[in-house]
Amino acid sequence: MKPDVTKSGNRILPWLALAGGLLFLFPALYSIFMSFQTVDAYYTGTLDFTLENYQLAIGQFHFARYLFNSLIVSGTVTVMGLASATMAAFAFARFRFAGGNLLFAAVVATLMIPSHISLIPNYLSLARVGLLDTYAGLILPAISNGFAAFFLRQYIRGIPVALDEAAYMDGATPLQVLWRVIVPIARPAIFSMGLFIFISEWNSYIWPLVAVGDEDLYTLQVGLARLYKVNPGEDVVNWPLVMAASTITILPILLGFIFVERHLVRGITMGAVK
Amino acid sequence: MFSRLTPYLLVLPLMSFIAVFTYIPIAASINLSFREWDFLSPTMPFVGLENYRLLLSSHEFWNSVRVTALFAVISVPIRLGLALMVASYLVRETLPSRLLRGALFLPSVTSTVSIAVVFSWMFATDYGMVNAFLVSLGLGRVPWLQDPQLALWVVIIVNTWKQLGYDIVIYIAGLQAVPQELYDAAAVDGGRKGHVFRRVTVPLVMPTTYFLLVVSVIEAFQIFTIVDVMTKGGPAGATDMLVNMLYRVGFTLFDIGQGSALAVLLFILLIALALFKSRVLGRRVHYEA
Numbered sequence: 001m002k003p004d005v006t007k008s009g010n011r012i013l014p015w016l017a018l019a020g021g022l023l024f025l026f027p028a029l030y031s032i033f034m035s036f037q038t039v040d041a042y043y044t045g046t047l048d049f050t051l052e053n054y055q056l057a058i059g060q061f062h063f064a065r066y067l068f069n070s071l072i073v074s075g076t077v078t079v080m081g082l083a084s085a086t087m088a089a090f091a092f093a094r095f096r097f098a099g100g101n102l103l104f105a106a107v108v109a110t111l112m113i114p115s116h117i118s119l120i121p122n123y124l125s126l127a128r129v130g131l132l133d134t135y136a137g138l139i140l141p142a143i144s145n146g147f148a149a150f151f152l153r154q155y156i157r158g159i160p161v162a163l164d165e166a167a168y169m170d171g172a173t174p175l176q177v178l179w180r181v182i183v184p185i186a187r188p189a190i191f192s193m194g195l196f197i198f199i200s201e202w203n204s205y206i207w208p209l210v211a212v213g214d215e216d217l218y219t220l221q222v223g224l225a226r227l228y229k230v231n232p233g234e235d236v237v238n239w240p241l242v243m244a245a246s247t248i249t250i251l252p253i254l255l256g257f258i259f260v261e262r263h264l265v266r267g268i269t270m271g272a273v274k
Numbered sequence: 275m276f277s278r279l280t281p282y283l284l285v286l287p288l289m290s291f292i293a294v295f296t297y298i299p300i301a302a303s304i305n306l307s308f309r310e311w312d313f314l315s316p317t318m319p320f321v322g323l324e325n326y327r328l329l330l331s332s333h334e335f336w337n338s339v340r341v342t343a344l345f346a347v348i349s350v351p352i353r354l355g356l357a358l359m360v361a362s363y364l365v366r367e368t369l370p371s372r373l374l375r376g377a378l379f380l381p382s383v384t385s386t387v388s389i390a391v392v393f394s395w396m397f398a399t400d401y402g403m404v405n406a407f408l409v410s411l412g413l414g415r416v417p418w419l420q421d422p423q424l425a426l427w428v429v430i431i432v433n434t435w436k437q438l439g440y441d442i443v444i445y446i447a448g449l450q451a452v453p454q455e456l457y458d459a460a461a462v463d464g465g466r467k468g469h470v471f472r473r474v475t476v477p478l479v480m481p482t483t484y485f486l487l488v489v490s491v492i493e494a495f496q497i498f499t500i501v502d503v504m505t506k507g508g509p510a511g512a513t514d515m516l517v518n519m520l521y522r523v524g525f526t527l528f529d530i531g532q533g534s535a536l537a538v539l540l541f542i543l544l545i546a547l548a549l550f551k552s553r554v555l556g557r558r559v560h561y562e563a
Contacts, residue, residue: 017370021377027435028384030403031392043401084287091284103285110296112548114496116517117541118299120306120524120533124313125299144291174280203385205499206517210525221387225503228391239395246388253383261376265443 028250035243042240053244057227061241063248065216066223071252073138073208073219074201081145081197082190089152090178094164104153110146116206123210133214141211142201148193155189156182192263199253220249300541306534313528325535335536337511338519341426345515346494349430354486356434357441362475364442365449375446379439386436390503393432394419422512425505429513432500437493441486448482449475488551492544516540 022029034042041048057063091097092104122141123132131137159182167177183190208219218226228242307325311318329335360378364371381389396403397418405415418428456478460470476483498517501507507514507522520540524533 013368014370014373017374021374024435025377025380027392027396027403028381028389031388031395084291088285088288091281095281095284097278097281100281103289106297107288107292110292112545112552113296113300114492114541114544116496116498116520117303117537118296119520120530120537121299121302122295123525124302124306124530125294140291141295144288144295146292149288174284178284199383203383203387205387205502206521209502210521221385224385224387224391228394228503239401242391243395246385246391249385250388253385254380257376257380257383261379265379 031243032247034240035247037240039238039240053238053240054248056241057245057248061223061227061245062215062218063220063223063245066218066220067248069135069138069217070202070220072135073142074198076135076139077142077201078194078198080139080143081148082194084143085145085148085193086152086183086186086190087178088149089156090174090182092149092153093156094161107146107149110144111150119206119210122207126211133212133217135217137211138208138217138219141207142204145193145197148197151193152186152189155186159185188263195256195260195263202253224249303534303537303541306530307538309531311530313530318530321531325531326539329532329535329539334511334514334519338514338516341511341513342495342497342515345426345430345433345497345513346491349433350487350490350494352430353434353437353441353490354483357438357445357486358476358479358483359471360438361442361445361449362471365446375439375442378442381436381438382440384436386499387503389432389436390500393428393435394504397428419505420509422509425509425513429497429500429504432504433494433497436500437490441490444486445479445482448479452478485551488547492547492551495540495544495547 035053036049036051038048038050038052040046088107092100092107118141126132126137126141131140163181163185164177167181172180203221204219205221205225208222209225212218212222224242224245227245306318308320308322309318310321310324364375364378395401397405399405399415399417399420402418404418409415416424418424452475456474457470460474496517497515498521501513501515501518502521505513507518516536517540520533520536523529523536527533
């Protein structure tokens with residue numbers, strides 16, 4: 001915006017930006033550092049590194065199990081969410097059918113509907129069919145994603161219809177057109193939405209908190225919140241252990257983030273600008 | 275060419291999930307809000323507006339309304355103001371700018387529970403980093419999360435830290451849509467930095483600001499996780515947000531009727547905000563000639 005950046009300013013700026021970024025992320029970075037400290041070292045302020053906190057978290061405190069649960073739940077929600085959203089997006093983008101506009105409006109309207117309104121009813125209905133404390137109970141209410149359906153429908157509308165028509169000429173069925181023509185072209189958009197769904201589900205807290213009482217089915221978020229249950233402002237006995245658990249909770253997203261930041265940012269800004 | 279059923283079959287999975295887990299629950303919430311039920315008793319008698327009456331006459335409810343509104347009113351302008359300032363510096367496509375954007379954006383995709391846990395440590399009274407810093411300056415320890423005057427501010431700080439990167443990314447997208455000539459013109463006219471920011475940047479990203487304003491207010495009214503982990507609504511209800519109250523009434527007191535009434539009231543408020551958003555944005559979005 002300002003063109004008059006001096007030469008020295010140009011050289012300092014990257015370092016300034018780096019320092020600013022590190023300072024901003026300091027709480028997160030320090031928590032990871034702390035997770036490798038022994039408890040004694042933490043309380044005495046000395047340096048003594050160990051993997052013991054991770055061994056404790058994974059073994060005695062079941063974080064391997066929670067990690068597995070989070071992967072199963074987020075993975076399934078992502079695959080089923082993408083499949084249902086892509087199929088619906090294809091129908092809304094390419095077919096004129098009676099009630100189509102109304103159904104599409106019903107999908108878009110879900111973007112406005114706050115999720116807390118369904119908390120109690122979903123709990124009650126899943127309890128009635130015996131799906132509380134199951135993977136299905138965690139997964140099913142999270143599958144429908146109006147935003148992904150809307151976003152993909154807009155994207156598919158930008159793909160030339162001539163491509164579909166050519167495939168139909170060759171005798172393809174609608175499902176084949178979707179799978180062979182639309183999905184390959186829309187792959188970047190589908191990928192962005194997949195990331196978006198996976199991350200939201202991975203970080204989801206209130207529904208897993210409500211839907212699961214059985215410790216074997218805790219997701220990482222619920223497991224971490226339960227591990228850290230002290231009175232506000234008081235200290236837990238073992239901060240390094242809590243930080244190891246916290247690091248396990250954020251690690252998959254953290255690692256993935258480095259590779260996919262651009263896709264994520266694109267998905268989010270496109271959603272906002274539309 | 276193909277069956278007329280095809281589009282219906284394609285939308286069937288999504289529409290079924292939406293119907294079962296989104297639309298039917300809205301109707302169910304409204305129904306339950308007129309009933310008295312504790313999740314165990316075999317009957318759920320119709321009690322009319324009794325749940326709403328109890329709610330609207332309870333101190334607890336109005337405290338939650340006050341705290342949540344206070345949180346929204348304080349935190350949203352701070353977020354947007356900070357985000358716009360940072361975004362106007364990071365809008366350039368240089369390497370440091372991109373790296374810093376990444377760093378600022380990271381918390382918004384990170385687990386809220388983790389963030390809340392880490393900041394609980396930062397603000398812990400005895401071993402927390404913030405108090406350690408104050409002590410090193412010769413100041414006393416502050417009971418951040420036990421003081422009703424301070425706990426809400428801690429929640430605001432944590433929420434701002436988490437959401438800032440999202441606001442920045444949206445603002446950058448908005449800023450990039452502003453024609454460069456306008457800045458060039460302002461520069462030619464000898465506009466000072468602060469002046470250009472106030473007279474050119476701020477008005478031109480107004481549509482983005484409207485979008486973020488409404489989205490963040492809607493989001494602020496649904497805050498739950500940070501409070502649940504850090505303060506459980508305390509001390510003395512000082513951080514008791516509406517969804518935290520809903521969780522407590524519905525899932526620890528098992529007062530299904532009153533919990534549902536609370537959910538319905540919050541629902542009406544948020545839908546009103548969302549409708550306001552789509553009307554305002556619908557009008558304001560096309561600012562480019």
